[in-house]
Amino acid sequence: MSAEFETDLKDLAGKLAQVEAVMDLDGLRAQVADLEKQASQPNLWDDPDAAQKVTSQLSHKQSELRRVTDLRQRLDDLGVLYELAEAEGDVASRTEAESELAQLTKDIDALEVRTLLSGEYDDRNAVVTIRSEAGGVDAADWAEMLMRMYLRWAERHGYPAEVYDISYAEEAGIKSATFKVSAPYVYGTLSVEQGTHRLVRISPFDNQSRRQTSFAHVEVLPEVEEVDHVDIPEKDIRVDVFRSSGPGGQSVNTTDSAVRITHLPTNIVVSCQNEKSQLQNKAAALKVLQAKLLQRKKEEERAELDALKDSGSSWGNQMRSYVLHPYQMVKDLRTEHEVGNPSAVLDGDIDGFLEAGIRWRKQTAAV
Structure with a gap:
């Protein structure tokens, strides 16, 4: 792996780790589990307004969790892809990896901005x-x-x-x-x-x-x-x-x-x-x-x-x-x-x- 690409990858991994810490993934998983439990109750739709609120919150929390875990998976896959491209001299795969690095940087930056939204009504x-x-x-x-x-x-x-x-x-x-x-x-x-x-x-x-x-x-x-x-x-x-x-x-x-x-x-x-x-x-x-x-x-x-x-x-x-x-x-x-x-x-x-x-x-x- 080239020194420049490795440095960029390491910096990006550090930024994502900070985002994960702010989002409190363990706490987020616990919230998802609790909402899933509420959503599985047989009498959930006895109160349609409350049911809609639970299902909406569950969908939002699942989406947040999926977004950050997908970014982590893409980051891990990117390192493997670049190493294989370098080892095999595959120019096309290396170009693909560099393009993914640019897109991943943009996506992680966007998620980092999301973590700055902590106002009373921001969500x-x-x-x-x-x-x-x-x-x-x-x-x-x-x-x-x-x-x-x-x-x-x-x-x-x-x-x-x-x-x-x-x-x-x-x-x-x-x-x-x-x-x-x-x-x-x-x-x-x-x-x-x-x-x-x-x-x-x-x-x-x-x-x-x-x-x-x-x-x-x-x-x-x-x-x-x-x-x-x-x-x-x-x-x-x-x-x-x-x-x-x-x-x-x-x-x-x-x-x-x-x-x-x-x-x-x-x-x-x-x-x-x-x-x-x-x-x-x-x-x-x-x-x-x-x-x-x-x-x-x-x-x-x-x-x-x-x-x-x-x-x-x-x-x-x-x-x-x-x-x-x-x-x-x-x-x-x-x-x-x-x-x-x-x-x-x-x-x-x-x-x-x-x-x-x-x-x-x-x-x-x-x-």
């Missing part, structure tokens, strides 16, 4: 809201581009996404949209995306093809679970129903099934129109409202009004710039991470920004 699903800000029709178009970026990211990873509500702008794009992404630790991962995103480009809506700067705000909240106990008395909410509609006012539902809920004490308004029945839309809207109230409660308890949700002007709250003209670049203003391929980023290739953001947040918190 939950994420509820994402995007709103157009300064920039008129370009901002509305930009908000829709951002929504597509996150949904494409979720699709790339095989994470289910459910759109709760979209408010379309008159000419193009959207005023706002709310959707949920479901996966272990997806809230902790996407929470670093919160803030104002700035786009610079030649406006497709300007007859003189002038450069336009537009803004959209991204809010990321953890999905509320029953254990959070966010009680919402009926007297504190007003429920309005209306007909669901698509772009340009096109009706997508012939009944008044869409639901808008106003929380009277805080004046928080949420809506949902993606489900076919009024009851389903009300349930989904209530979950979004609970997430917003949970966030508000957390902010008050910590006396940090911007703990989860940034507030401020478009210019003062920027966290990332996307430049399409006069040059091509996407740059995170906090981490300095940047790439020169905006098209790939806008198609959902944002893992580099997410990992840099998570590392930056951890370092900032440690100072």
Whole structure:
């Protein structure tokens, strides 16, 4: 084995060992065993909600355990593969080993980032809201581009996404949209995306093809679970129903099934129109409202009004710039991470920004 490859392999083995220690594999195996025992109980589905929670937790824990054990197996296999390639002078196998080393390094780095997610709600699903800000029709178009970026990211990873509500702008794009992404630790991962995103480009809506700067705000909240106990008395909410509609006012539902809920004490308004029945839309809207109230409660308890949700002007709250003209670049203003391929980023290739953001947040918190 070449000295360089052996050194890289040893460094990677050390990094994986640290990740395994942080994840506490013995404890993880014990949790899996306990959940498997609960899932095998004959009366499990007597309580469907509890059963779903157990099976979901079991699936998540098994996935985590499998992910780290698979990486260890790949690392062990890689050393054997390279030694055989060297001994037999097999150039193709050596090239394969070097390619696997690069991919394994990337996969272990990604898992290492996961271990940095230790916040109170980091392991939950994420509820994402995007709103157009300064920039008129370009901002509305930009908000829709951002929504597509996150949904494409979720699709790339095989994470289910459910759109709760979209408010379309008159000419193009959207005023706002709310959707949920479901996966272990997806809230902790996407929470670093919160803030104002700035786009610079030649406006497709300007007859003189002038450069336009537009803004959209991204809010990321953890999905509320029953254990959070966010009680919402009926007297504190007003429920309005209306007909669901698509772009340009096109009706997508012939009944008044869409639901808008106003929380009277805080004046928080949420809506949902993606489900076919009024009851389903009300349930989904209530979950979004609970997430917003949970966030508000957390902010008050910590006396940090911007703990989860940034507030401020478009210019003062920027966290990332996307430049399409006069040059091509996407740059995170906090981490300095940047790439020169905006098209790939806008198609959902944002893992580099997410990992840099998570590392930056951890370092900032440690100072």
